[in-house]
Amino acid sequence: MNRKRWPPPDYPLVEGEHMMTDSWSVRLPAQFCRRIEDGALVLWRPGVTAWTVVHGSGGRPLSDRLQRVKQIASTERFEEDEYRDGGLTYYRYRLRDANEDGDIDALYVFAFTETQHIQLAIYFDGPDDEVLARRIATGLIYTGPAEALESTITSYG
Numbered sequence: 627m628n629r630k631r632w633p634p635p636d637y638p639l640v641e642g643e644h645m646m647t648d649s650w651s652v653r654l655p656a657q658f659c660r661r662i663e664d665g666a667l668v669l670w671r672p673g674v675t676a677w678t679v680v681h682g683s684g685g686r687p688l689s690d691r692l693q694r695v696k697q698i699a700s701t702e703r704f705e706e707d708e709y710r711d712g713g714l715t716y717y718r719y720r721l722r723d724a725n726e727d728g729d730i731d732a733l734y735v736f737a738f739t740e741t742q743h744i745q746l747a748i749y750f751d752g753p754d755d756e757v758l759a760r761r762i763a764t765g766l767i768y769t770g771p772a773e774a775l776e777s778t779i780t781s782y783g
Contacts, residue, residue: 713775
């Protein structure tokens with residue numbers, strides 16, 4: 627996107643803590659445009675585009691869904707990381723994707739609850755944009771029912 631034409635007309639601007647769905651918010655480190663495309667919430671600004679989709683559990687346990695995400699993730703992924711924080715299980719990795727304009731860097735982030743998970747594919751142009759992408763990735767907030775969060779007692783007890 628041409629940085630001189632920012633922000634584009636006819637798209638809502640969002641910033642700060644932004645409610646993405648009934649169950650998920652994100653802390654945005656800057657002002658982003660918002661649109662829905664192909665069933666996904668898209669947040670973008672010059673240098674960074676984040677595609678967001680929420681998936682239900684389909685009755686499958688969190689561990690099975692996490693394993694499935696790992697199985698279908700690109701074999702070209704790198705900087706892979708899995709951790710737990712605040713009752714959520716996170717899985718993320720970097721990828722060098724290709725599109726019609728050439729290669730593009732991406733950060734893929736998944737945050738799991740017992741009943742659903744959110745997937746973000748955050749594409750970025752350069753090192754400064756990667757900083758914004760990582761801030762989005764760490765800015766996810768689960769706002770749904772507490773019973774959907776993983777219990778520390780059952781996980782570690």
